[in-house]
Each structure stands twice: as C-alpha cells, then as structure tokens.
Amino acid sequence: MKHELLCQPAATAIRFSLEQGDELTCEVGAMIAMTKGITVETTSKSRGGSGGIMKGLKRMFSGENFFLNHFTAQQPNQSLIIGPTMLGDCIHHSLSGGSMIVQGSSWVASDSGIQIDTTWQGFSSAFFSGESMFWVKCSGAGNLFLSSYGAIYSVDVDGEYTVDSGHIVAFEDTLQFRIGKAGKSLIGSFLGGEGLVCKFSGRGKLYCQTHNPPSLGKLLGPKLKPR
Amino acid sequence: MHDVSQDFFGGVFSDKIEGGRAAAKISINSYGLVAETLEEERFEIPFGECQLDKGGASGRMIFCRNSDRSITLFCEERGFPKALETLSTGALSGQLRAIQLKQRGHEKTFLFWLTVGSVMTLIAGVIGYYALIAATQAAVAALPISIDENIGSVAIKSVDLHARLDAGHVATKLVNDIVKELEPHSAIKGLNFRVMVVDEPTVNAFALPGGQIVVYTGLIKKAKSAEQLAGVIAHEMAHATLRHGLKGVGQSLGIIAAIQLVTGDVGGLLALSTQLAQESILTSYSRKSETEADLEGARMLHEAGIDPKNMADFFQMLEKLEGDIPDLLAWISTHPQHADRIARIEDYQKQIPQKPYRLLELPWEEVQNQLAN
Numbered sequence: 001m002k003h004e005l006l007c008q009p010a011a012t013a014i015r016f017s018l019e020q021g022d023e024l025t026c027e028v029g030a031m032i033a034m035t036k037g038i039t040v041e042t043t044s045k046s047r048g049g050s051g052g053i054m055k056g057l058k059r060m061f062s063g064e065n066f067f068l069n070h071f072t073a074q075q076p077n078q079s080l081i082i083g084p085t086m087l088g089d090c091i092h093h094s095l096s097g098g099s100m101i102v103q104g105s106s107w108v109a110s111d112s113g114i115q116i117d118t119t120w121q122g123f124s125s126a127f128f129s130g131e132s133m134f135w136v137k138c139s140g141a142g143n144l145f146l147s148s149y150g151a152i153y154s155v156d157v158d159g160e161y162t163v164d165s166g167h168i169v170a171f172e173d174t175l176q177f178r179i180g181k182a183g184k185s186l187i188g189s190f191l192g193g194e195g196l197v198c199k200f201s202g203r204g205k206l207y208c209q210t211h212n213p214p215s216l217g218k219l220l221g222p223k224l225k226p227r
Numbered sequence: 228m229h230d231v232s233q234d235f236f237g238g239v240f241s242d243k244i245e246g247g248r249a250a251a252k253i254s255i256n257s258y259g260l261v262a263e264t265l266e267e268e269r270f271e272i273p274f275g276e277c278q279l280d281k282g283g284a285s286g287r288m289i290f291c292r293n294s295d296r297s298i299t300l301f302c303e304e305r306g307f308p309k310a311l312e313t314l315s316t317g318a319l320s321g322q323l324r325a326i327q328l329k330q331r332g333h334e335k336t337f338l339f340w341l342t343v344g345s346v347m348t349l350i351a352g353v354i355g356y357y358a359l360i361a362a363t364q365a366a367v368a369a370l371p372i373s374i375d376e377n378i379g380s381v382a383i384k385s386v387d388l389h390a391r392l393d394a395g396h397v398a399t400k401l402v403n404d405i406v407k408e409l410e411p412h413s414a415i416k417g418l419n420f421r422v423m424v425v426d427e428p429t430v431n432a433f434a435l436p437g438g439q440i441v442v443y444t445g446l447i448k449k450a451k452s453a454e455q456l457a458g459v460i461a462h463e464m465a466h467a468t469l470r471h472g473l474k475g476v477g478q479s480l481g482i483i484a485a486i487q488l489v490t491g492d493v494g495g496l497l498a499l500s501t502q503l504a505q506e507s508i509l510t511s512y513s514r515k516s517e518t519e520a521d522l523e524g525a526r527m528l529h530e531a532g533i534d535p536k537n538m539a540d541f542f543q544m545l546e547k548l549e550g551d552i553p554d555l556l557a558w559i560s561t562h563p564q565h566a567d568r569i570a571r572i573e574d575y576q577k578q579i580p581q582k583p584y585r586l587l588e589l590p591w592e593e594v595q596n597q598l599a600n
Contacts, residue, residue: 097251098238099284101284119285156247173283173288174238174240174282174283174288174290176284
C-alpha cells in the first residue's frame with residue numbers, strides 16, 4: 001500500500017494506491033472517491049481485532065464514530081482518496097510496536113496492523129482543559145493517518161513541553177500529560193488568555209495543530225441565529 | 228551467575244536507532260536490563276547504572292536510563308517493577324520506592340482537589356437552593372392577591388362540600404363571627420375571607436389561598452370553647468395571609484424549573500404546575516410554614532384581645548385525644564409535633580407585654596347543642 005498526501009497543507013486529502021488484498025480502516029464519512037475494485041464494510045469492530053458494541057460505544061465517548069469503515073482492494077491497482085472533516089492537514093505516522101494517543105476527532109485511517117482502542121485520560125483533562133476524557137489509543141505496527149485543524153507540526157519532546165489545550169493532535173505513549181497553569185499564578189494565566197494548558201513530560205513525539213476547533217466555535221457560536 | 232531472567236514487551240530510545248525509537252523485548256537478568264529490537268539491535272543497562280522514572284500516557288510506564296542518558300528503555304507491563312525489584316536483588320529497591328512515593332504524592336494532590344471540588348459544588352448547590360427559595364418568596368410577595376384567589380377557586384373544586392351547612396346555620400354564623408373578630412388584625416389587607424362549615428365528624432380545618440376557610444363540625448365539637456376554636460381559625464387564617472399556598476407552589480415550581488433549565492426539558496412544566504396547584508395546597512404546608520402560622524395566629528389572637536393560650540390548649544387537647552380515635556384526627560397528621568408548638572406559643576407569650584384578655588360573646592352552648600342533635 002502506498003500513500004500520497006494531496007493538496008497540503010490547507011485542505012489535505014490522502015490518496016492510497018492499493019494492491020489486491022490491501023486493507024484500510026477509516027473514519028466513517030472519510031471516503032471522497034475510489035476505484036471500482038474496492039469493497040466497503042461497515043462494522044463497529046476493528047479489523048481482525050476484538051471489538052463490537054462496547055468498543056464502538058467507547059469510541060463514541062472519545063469523539064469518534066460508533067462505526068468504522070473497512071476498505072479492501074479486491075483487484076490490483078486500486079486507488080482510494082479520503083479526507084478529514086475539518087479543514088486542515090493530514091500526516092502519516094509509522095507505528096512500530098508502540099502506542100499513539102490520539103485526540104478524539106484526529107484519527108482518520110490506519111491499516112490492519114493497528115488496533116484502535118479508547119483510553120481514559122482522567123477527569124482533570126476533560127474538565128479543566130476542554131480536552132476529551134477519552135482518547136483514541138492506536139497500537140501495534142503499521143501506518144497511521146491523522147488529521148488536524150489548520151496545519152500540523154511535530155515536536156520531539158525530551159523533558160518538558162507545554163501546549164495550549166485544544167492544540168494537541170496526538171502523542172506517543174511514552175509522554176505523560178498533565179494539566180497545569182500557563183503562568184505562575186492561576187489568575188494571571190486566565191488574564192493572559194492561556195488559562196490551563198497541557199504539560200507534557202518524558203520523551204516522545206508530539207503532534208500539534210496550529211488552530212483549535214473550540215476557539216472557532218466560541219468565535220462563531222454567538223453570531224449564529226438560534227433555530 | 229544465575230540464569231534466571233524475565234522477558235517483557237516494551238521499547239527503547241536511542242540515537243543509534245533510525246527514528247530514535249523502537250519497540251523491543253526487554254529481558255531482566257541478574258546483571259541488568261537488555262533490550263532487543265526487531266532489527267536485533269541490543270542495548271544493555273547494568274543495574275548499577277539504572278536511573279528509574281515513572282510516567283507515560285498511562286502514568287504506569289517505567290523508564291530506565293543509563294548514566295549518560297544515551298539509552299532509555301521503557302515498559303508498561305504490570306509485572307515489570309516487581310521483576311526489577313526481585314532480579315536486581317535489592318539494588319533498585321530505593322529508586323523503586325522513590326517513584327512509588329512520587330506517584331502517591333500525585334494521587335494525594337488529586338484527591339485533595341477532588342475533595343475541594345466536591346465540597347465547593349455542594350456549597351454552591353445549598354446556596355443556590357436557598358437563594359431560589361428566597362427569590363420565590365420575594366416574587367410571591369410581589370404578586371397580586373387575585374392570583375391567590377384564582378388558585379383557591381381551583382383548589383376548592385377538589386374539596387367535598389356536599390355536607391356544607393348553609394350560611395344561616397348557627398355554626399356557620401359562629402365561625403363567621405370569629406373570623407370578623409380576627410380579620411382587622413391580619414397581616415395583609417384585601418383578603419376576602421369566606422367561611423364554609425362542613426357537617427362531617429373529621430377533626431379538621433383548613434384555609435385555601437385567597438381566604439376560603441373550611442371548618443368541619445367534628446373540630447367544632449371537639450373544641451372546649453369559642454376561644455379555642457378562634458385559636459385554630461387564627462392559625463388557618465395566618466396560612467392565607469402569609470400566602471403559604473402560593474409560596475409552596477412557587478417553591479416546588481421554582482425547583483422543578485431550575486432542574487429543567489439544567490436538563491433542558493421544558494415540556495412537563497405546565498402539566499406539573501396544574502397538578503401541583505390542585506394537590507400540594509390541600510395536602511400540607513411545610514413545617515416552617517406551620518411554625519410561622521402558629522406565631523402569626525398567636526399574634527392575631529393577642530391583637531384581637533383573645534388569649535393565645537387557647538391555641539396551645541387546643542393542641543394539648545388533641546394530643547390527649549390522639550390514640551383514642553386516630554383516624555378522626557386528620558388535623559394532627561398535617562400539624563405534627565404539638566409539644567414543640569405548645570412550647571413555642573408559650574415562649575411567644577412570655578415575649579409580648581401582658582394585657583387583659585376577654586372572652587368572646589358568642590352563642591357557644593347553642594352551637595354545641597345544635598350540632599349534637
């Protein structure tokens with residue numbers, strides 16, 4: 001399976017070139033176009049892995065869809081184009097045995113070597129940072145595709161690193177994530193517009209997005225007419 | 228050298244690996260830790276060089292660095308710390324204990340903030356509840372009396388009045404006269420008091436919002452004097468003048484409305500308000516309202532020149548009767564704890580200046596004879 005990121009970075013889509021038998025699991029609604037020789041199967045299970053209704057429900061809690069779409073190439077030389085919901089970039093991350101903790105709606109697709117599960121990141125992250133209580137945990141070995149709102153950039157953290165809440169896309173499981181205040185004083189943190197931030201410690205890769213959806217919501221929400 | 232060793236699944240960070248990180252099998256032997264990647268690269272850290280740390284996304288991942296930090300091994304498996312402790316024969320015990328203590332510290336901080344959060348939420352809830360009650364009371368006081376009358380006229384429809392004595396009956400006249408004695412001293416003016424005497428053995432009396440007063444002949448018969456009857460009537464009139472019915476409905480509605488504001492359900496509010504208006508007024512007032520009505524009733528009696536002790540005497544009599552004919556004493560069931568109430572009236576009497584009280588010049592004997600026939 002080969003992949004190509006198209007139209008980067010503002011409105012990225014991913015084109016896959018699939019050989020016969022290649023499988024890809026995608027977020028529901030991600031497919032934009034595909035050739036004739038690909039079958040689609042919709043289940044609440046990860047391909048080859050365990051799952052079912054409970055896994056589906058857990059995914060819903062993390063901001064993902066209850067169902068997953070499995071694309072399988074039945075003939076050689078097939079092409080599949082998928083894209084994320086939000087306007088922004090996509091990246092490819094190659095997992096080799098570790099895990100990646102992905103923010104709710106950022107998971108787009110992964111191949112059959114990756115299991116998708118939900119992980120609990122604690123009350124404090126949900127209540128204080130506006131992040132989700134549950135995150136998607138992708139583990140195994142294979143290709144993982146993530147999306148962002150705005151552009152995406154990666155940081156190799158070794159030690160401590162601070163990211164404003166809402167800007168996290170994904171991070172490796174070797175990184176620890178805590179909620180903290182941006183400045184020395186709590187009031188100062190809020191007056192500075194930063195409020196509570198996410199503090200990472202340890203070592204590993206971290207993906208951040210340049211924009212965050214909640215801020216857009218806050219900007220647009222009050223201007224919308226009530227239905 | 229023992230050949231005891233244990234294997235775990237984990238990973239390794241090293242600049243020698245392409246990408247800096249790889250999954251690895253980690254073996255612990257009696258000498259130290261060995262990580263072997265899928266590409267068969269080997270990384271070793273002897274126990275003597277091991278620097279342990281805990282972290283990762285789950286908070287349970289154990290990290291192990293060598294002295295120049297060029298190699299970091301990590302593992303999240305449950306048995307890993309235990310195996311480290313056992314196989315290092317004590318060399319790492321101190322470090323393992325230190326990271327465990329650090330973890331406990333974090334847990335304690337979390338628990339502390341969780342407790343603070345819960346207590347604050349509780350306090351906010353209690354303050355909110357009382358603020359809501361105060362707000363409804365204030366709102367009720369601002370409403371016109373005509374609303375009380377409307378509620379009262381709805382509520383009276385669910386009262387069985389078929390045995391009602393006519394306006395010309397001596398008992399009705401007697402109760403009317405007592406109301407007239409007390410009316411000039413009521414807390415608010417403009418209430419139109421109307422008396423209905425129902426010929427039933429129930430020992431009960433109640434006032435509806437707006438000033439309709441229902442007295443059962445059972446209660447008149449049980450009273451020892453016109454002044455005792457005046458005590459009960461003063462209490463019931465106080466419910467009407469203090470607008471307890473409206474406050475009760477307002478409070479229940481306010482709480483329901485607040486809940487529905489939070490949950491976002493508005494549909495049931497209307498249906499509930501109608502139901503509440505019909506049911507809750509007739510059943511019972513709250514204890515607080517009863518106490519208020521006792522004191523207000525006592526004040527009205529005192530102002531009208533009637534000894535408030537008569538009210539206390541009536542409660543005392545009911546207390547003695549209780550047990551003999553329990554199902555007749557409906558009035559008690561909605562008016563509990565008479566001992567407290569008697570004490571409260573007596574306390575009130577000690578606080579107010581003494582004045583000579585009079586007896587009511589009413590045809591008490593005649594009414595009793597008429598009702599006995």
